[in-house]
Each structure stands twice: as C-alpha cells, then as structure tokens.
Amino acid sequence: MLSNQTFLITGIADENSLAMKVAQEILSYNGKVVCTGLGVTPFHTNLSEKATNFLTKSYADFEEACKKNLGNDVLLFPLDVTLPENLHSFANELLTRNIKLSGFLHAIAMDKTIRQKSVKPMLEVTAEEFNDTMTVSAFSLISLSHALLQNGVLQNGSSIVSLSYIAAEKVSFFPYINMSIAKAALERLTIEMAYELGKDYGIRANCVRFSPYMGSKAGNATLKDEDVARADRLSPLGNATPEDLAHEVIHLFRKEIRITGEIRHVDGGFHIMG
Numbered sequence: 001m002l003s004n005q006t007f008l009i010t011g012i013a014d015e016n017s018l019a020m021k022v023a024q025e026i027l028s029y030n031g032k033v034v035c036t037g038l039g040v041t042p043f044h045t046n047l048s049e050k051a052t053n054f055l056t057k058s059y060a061d062f063e064e065a066c067k068k069n070l071g072n073d074v075l076l077f078p079l080d081v082t083l084p085e086n087l088h089s090f091a092n093e094l095l096t097r098n099i100k101l102s103g104f105l106h107a108i109a110m111d112k113t114i115r116q117k118s119v120k121p122m123l124e125v126t127a128e129e130f131n132d133t134m135t136v137s138a139f140s141l142i143s144l145s146h147a148l149l150q151n152g153v154l155q156n157g158s159s160i161v162s163l164s165y166i167a168a169e170k171v172s173f174f175p176y177i178n179m180s181i182a183k184a185a186l187e188r189l190t191i192e193m194a195y196e197l198g199k200d201y202g203i204r205a206n207c208v209r210f211s212p213y214m215g216s217k218a219g220n221a222t223l224k225d226e227d228v229a230r231a232d233r234l235s236p237l238g239n240a241t242p243e244d245l246a247h248e249v250i251h252l253f254r255k256e257i258r259i260t261g262e263i264r265h266v267d268g269g270f271h272i273m274g
C-alpha cells in the first residue's frame with residue numbers, strides 16, 4: 001500500500017514512543033522511513049555539560065531503538081526543532097540524497113513546567129516556559145514543513161499528521177496545563193496549514209487526538225496510573241492503543257484519501273463523554 005513512498009518520522013525517543021509504532025507500521029506496508037531524534041548537532045552552541053549529556057544519551061537511545069526495531073538500513077538524523085539552521089541543514093541533506101517525502105509525522109512535545117508529575121499552575125508559568133513549549137510542540141509544525149518545502153523534499157500531494165490530546169479543547173486532568181495551550185495551537189495550525197498547503201501544493205494536514213498512554217517517556221513523565229484508568233473506564237471502547245493510533249496515521253498517509261484539516265479522535269470514544 002505504501003510502496004515507493006518515504007515518510008519522515010519525528011519524535012522517536014525509544015522503542016516505546018508512539019512514533020516508533022507508526023514507523024513499524026509503515027515498514028509493514030512496504031513503505032520507507034527516515035527518522036529524526038533529538039541529539040547534539042553542530043548548530044547547538046554553549047551547551048552545558050548536563051545538556052550535552054542529555055542530548056547524547058537521547059540520540060544513543062533513539063539510534064539503538066531504531067536499529068533494533070526498524071533495521072540497520074533506516075536513515076537516521078539528529079534534529080532539534082528549536083534550531084532553524086538544523087531544520088534547514090536536515091532538509092538540505094534529504095535533498096542532496098535525492099529523498100522525496102510523501103509525508104511526515106510530527107510527534108514532538110516538550111513542557112518544562114511538568115517536572116516529575118508535578119506541574120505549575122497556569123498563573124505561575126513564565127513567558128519563557130510558555131514560549132519554549134509553544135516553539136517545540138506547536139511552531140515546529142510550521143518550521144519543519146517550511147524547511148522541507150523550501151528544499152523541495154516534501155512532494156505535492158503529501159500528507160502531514162501530528163499528534164494531539166483532548167486537553168487542547170477541554171480542561172482534562174492535572175498535568176496538562178501549559179501543554180494544553182500548545183496542543184490547541186497545534187490543532188489550529190493544522191487547520192490553517194490544511195488550507196494554505198492544500199491550495200498551494202495539494203498537501204493534506206491532519207491531527208490525531210490520542211488516549212492517555214504511559215508507555216512512552218513523555219506519557220510516563222506526565223500521567224498518573226489513575227489518569228489512564230479513568231479514561232479507560234469512561235471510554236466506551238476503552239483506551240486506544242499505539243497500534244490503533246498507527247492504523248489511523250497510515251490511513252491519513254494514504255494518497256487515495258481526500259481528508260484534510262481534520263482533528264481526529266483515536267481515543268476509544270472518550271471525547272463523546274461529558
């Protein structure tokens with residue numbers, strides 16, 4: 001179904017990342033993937049020792065998980081979406097290698113106001129924390145798309161999918177405060193991009209709201225067992241799994257569909273509950 005198509009997968013931290021399930025599903029449909037992971041790049045400057053160690057370890061975990069789960073041939077690149085030069089050099093590297101993308105998965109989020117499952121109230125969030133969360137978790141949808149388009153590697157008719165959460169719309173549970181604003185922005189951006197990129201390039205942009213999932217690093221840092229259990233209990237079909245999510249992303253990646261600007265729910269029906 002996806003033969004002769006290559007998709008960029010961002011946001012793999014380790015083998016439990018939601019993005020990893022999507023990458024595996026693409027390979028199972030005979031598609032190809034290029035993956036990016038957070039790591040040290042030549043564009044980072046003045047990194048502290050702590051930051052260097054964190055980025056080095058992040059990239060090592062990413063590389064190991066990708067080789068183990070996706071094979072040794074998959075192309076891997078370090079990418080920090082907060083660095084415009086990194087985005088452009090990455091996109092240019094794809095161009096140099098004559099890689100044309102049929103779409104990409106945006107699976108990137110970061111919120112420093114969440115620390116070890118405790119989170120700052122909205123009123124105490126600083127401008128820097130607010131802007132950092134927005135830059136990484138929402139604006140990166142624009143900056144990555146822009147870099148790929150400017151370098152001519154995102155083909156006309158491609159499909160962009162990003163990952164969101166019901167907290168974009170409703171007060172949910174404790175940890176999603178600052179992040180919920182970024183998810184709302186990500187979803188609104190999806191709609192604007194569906195219009196602009198649809199008109200200009202026939203590119204589709206959709207976003208998927210997924211159930212709470214503690215298996216990943218981000219989920220584990222954010223959620224408590226009772227949050228996941230509550231959503232599971234309330235959802236008519238129970239919480240969706242990473243495999244359910246991967247099926248939906250593959251569907252949205254298919255060339256044959258004329259779906260764009262959608263905020264989909266892969267959440268076992270949680271969103272219909274009052």
Ligand SMILES: NC(=O)c1ccc[n+]([C@@H]2O[C@H](COP(=O)([O-])OP(=O)(O)OC[C@H]3O[C@@H](n4cnc5c(N)ncnc54)[C@H](O)[C@@H]3O)[C@@H](O)[C@H]2O)c1
Pocket residue numbers: 010011012013014016017018019037038058079080081082106107108109110136163164165209210211212213214216217218219220223
């Ligand atoms: N886990 C959940 O409950 C859940 C639910 C709904 C949506 N989501 C969303 O799914 C996506 C993937 O999350 P996950 O649960 O697989 O967790 P994860 O920790 O595996 O993935 C988050 C990724 O963001 C990356 N990242 C952070 N800052 C970055 C930067 N500056 N540049 C590049 N990459 C950066 C991390 O390296 C990591 O790979 C996120 O957008 C998350 O908000 C998660």
